[in-house]
Amino acid sequence: MINAQSKPKHSFSERKPVLTVVIIELLLLLAVFAAGAIATIKQLDYTSPVLISFTPIAIVLMIYLTLRRKWGETGFRSLRSIPAGHAKYYIPLLLVLGTLALKGFGELSLSRVAFFVFFTLLVAFVEETIYRGLIFKILLRKSAVAAVVTSSILFSITHLLNALSGQHMTDTIMQLIYALLLGAALALLMLKNGNIVPLILFHFIHNLIQFLGNDLEDTGTLPYDLFILAVLIAYCAWLVWSIRTNSSIPSKGSEQANTVVH
Known part of the structure; x- marks a missing residue:
């Protein structure tokens, strides 16, 4: 007997x-651990894993995303979908990029730049799609707080892998805090505008500047790092205030849209 309901x-x-x-x-x-093991055995360079x-x-x-038609639902939409009045919420990201660029750049060559353009674009696409796309969207069904906090913590924890490559513990702790705050800011932007494209572009340029930048001593980068951390703390507070002020309950869009707070 067929159940009609x-x-x-x-x-x-x-x-x-x-x-x-x-x-x-x-x-x-x-996947990263396995790739790291392969790179260690074959004595490949640090980008190989x-x-x-x-x-x-x-x-x-x-x-x-193509077969399930989830590009739009995951946040891959036209930049024109972002309200014109929300452009100001991306300004602090430009400040972060500008501060990183102040450290200067090392010796550049066409092959080196081309390689790191591909490398950083790959990292930006994968990490943003996983953390601010899939994981964020899945947890948003529980609550906005769960989506922002959990995706940010997991994004930060992933950077613990740097400790395994011999990075100093102080640098790793600083990077964990930095990744947590940056992840929170990007997740809040995703909650605010529901568009992952600007986040991927920022992540790409951010990492590209870091890889092509000067290898300064720890004491030389500390003032820049502390300033960026202060910017990110204020940035997160501003975004939280904006979201809570405009709408305590995010509005639900169409099937191909993420949650957006106007």
């Missing part, structure tokens, strides 16, 4: 959002 089917991520996020994070870490792990991940993400 059959219940609508829900995806695994809808039924088990927390477990889905845990699985995504574990798979990402496993990311290239080995992120390249297939990027391909899988593009196939998944």
Whole structure:
């Protein structure tokens, strides 16, 4: 006998959002750990673990988003979808990029620049799609706070992998705090405007400046780093205030739109 009032089917991520996020994070870490082991055995350079792990991940993400038609739902939409009055919320990101650029740049060559353009664009696409796209969207079904806080913490934890490559513990702790604040700011922007494209562009340029920048001593970068941390703290506070002031409950858009607060 056919049940005329059959219940609508829900995806695994809808039924088990927390477990889905845990699985995504574990798979990402496993891929990076495995790539790191391969790079160590074969004595490859420091960019190899990311290239080995992120390249297939990027391909899988593009196939998944295309076949499931989830590009728009994940935040890949025209920049014109961002309200004109919200352009000001991206200004602090330009301040961060400008501060990083003040450190100067090392010796540049066409091959070096071309390689790091590809490398940093790959990292930006994968990390933003996973943390501010998939994970953020999954947890948004529980609450905006859960989406922002959890995605930011997981983004920060991922940078613990740098400690395994021999990075000094003080530098790792500073990077964890930096990644947490930066992740929170980008997640709040995602909540505010629902568009992941500016976040990928920022992440790409941010990392490109860092990789092409001067290798200054720790004491030389500390003033810049502390200033950026202060900017990010104030930035997060501003975004939280703006979101809470304009709407305590985010409005729901169409099937192809993320939550946007106007």
